[in-house]
Each structure stands twice: as C-alpha cells, then as structure tokens.
Amino acid sequence: MYILGLILSATIGLSLGLIGGGGSIITVPVLVYVMGVDPHEAVGMSLAVVGATSLVGAFMHFRRGSVRPKAGLTFGAAGILGAFAGSPLTRLLSPQALLLTFAMFMLVIAIVMLRRQQKPLAEFQRERSASDLWKALAAGFGVGVLTGFLGVGGGFLILPALVIFGGLSMKDAIGTSLLVIFINCVAGLIAHANQSHFSWTTTGAVTALAVSGAIAGTALSHKLAAHKLQRAFAYFVFAVAVFLFAKNYSVLFS
DSSP states (O other): OHHHHHHHHHHHHHHHHHHSSSGGGGHHHIIIIISOOOHHHHHHHHHHHHHHHHHHHHHHHHHTTOOOHHHHHHHHHHHHHHHHHHGGGGGGSOHHHHHHHHHHHHHHHHHHHHHHHHSOGGGGOOOOOHHHHHHHHHHHHHHHHHHHHHOOOOHHHHHHHHHHTTOOOHHHHHHHHHHHHHHHHHHHHHHHTTTOOOOHHHHHHHHHHHHHHHHHHHHHTTTSOHHHHHHHHHHHHHHHHHHHHHHHGGGGGO
C-alpha cells in the first residue's frame, strides 16, 4: 500500500504539471486511505507536497514563458489571507467530518471539470474591467480559505478566475495557477505549523515522486490534448469522492 501511495503521488504531480490543477484534490485521500496518515496530519502534508510540486511546475512553465507573475502575485496575495483564515477550521472538524467535507468538495470539482468540457474555458476570455480586480481578489481569497482548510491547491478554481477576471490565455493561466497554488500552500503550511505534526520522511518521499510527475506533466502539456486527460481525471475524482462519502457518511447521523 505504501508503494501504491508513492505511485499515486506521481499522478498528483503529473496532473498539476499537465493541466495546472486537479492533482492536489487526491493528495489527502491518498495519504489517509493508502498510506495510513491521520486526516488532520494529511492536510499539513498535502500543503507541503502540493506546494513544492507546484513550485517546480511553475518554474518550468516560467522558462517556457507561460507564467504571468503580476497576475499570480495578485491572486496569491489574497490567497495568503485566505489560507490563514481557513487553517483554524481544520481542527474544528472530527477526522470523519473533515473527510466528508473533502468528499463534497471533490464532487463539486468533478462536476466543474466535466461541465468545462461542454464549453471551453477560452470562450469566456474577455477584456478586463475595473471590477474584475476585486472579483479576482475575492476569488483568490476564497481559494486561499480552501487551501488552508482542506490542504488543496484549488487549481480548478484559480484557472477560470485567471482567464475570466485576469484576461490570461489558457496556456498562461495553467502556468500562473501553479505560482498561485505555491503561494497559497506556503501560507497554509505556515498557518498549520503549530496545529499539526507529520512525518517529513513520508512527506519527502511523496513530494519527490510528485515533483517527478510534475516535470513530466509540464513537458507533456505542450504536446498532448490536456482536455481529454482532464475529463478522465474528472471521472476519477468523482469516484474517489463517492468512496469517501461511503466511508464517512455516518457522521451525518451522529
């Protein structure tokens, strides 16, 4: 099971590098159900894994000229505040309730990913208006709250926000989203520093595999039709969400 967890860790990085998000959503379930990590500890570990992986992916996209630092720092600044606001919420829930919340969030993400296939995100790109800055900051703050609370990068929320409110192309939004995810994860990890303790050995092993996947995913992102892989990944996320709900739904009746 530990080896299986490491293999899935590479998939986390592959998704982040290839389509700018998604992989972080399965980090906590992999750590909890495959590698036997406590749910609260898994949130902190997820922040470390996803943060390091996103940094590598962002650097590789930056070398290809597909990162917009100004937009990334704008979203990231709001995300930092959100991450510190969301991190205390983690300990307010029992492990079972935390995983049930995670399952519900995964269902939403899977639906968003599948609906995006019906209408390409690029169709929503338009010229920015003055109000878009405030909408971008609000979106960045909301993603930061989710990062601090659940240990997810929120790439599939950042991507549409960067395209719609930031005026970025899809190619630039993928690379820039990784920069935002990195910033949010660092803030969330700092906020969790006094709340959770976890194995840095396991975290290092998972991160190493995830980074390898991110390198491969970034290289492939300019060669493969990522939307097809995104659709397959959406079904996988949906299946994991159903599994988490089946394992933890009893908390609704307790």
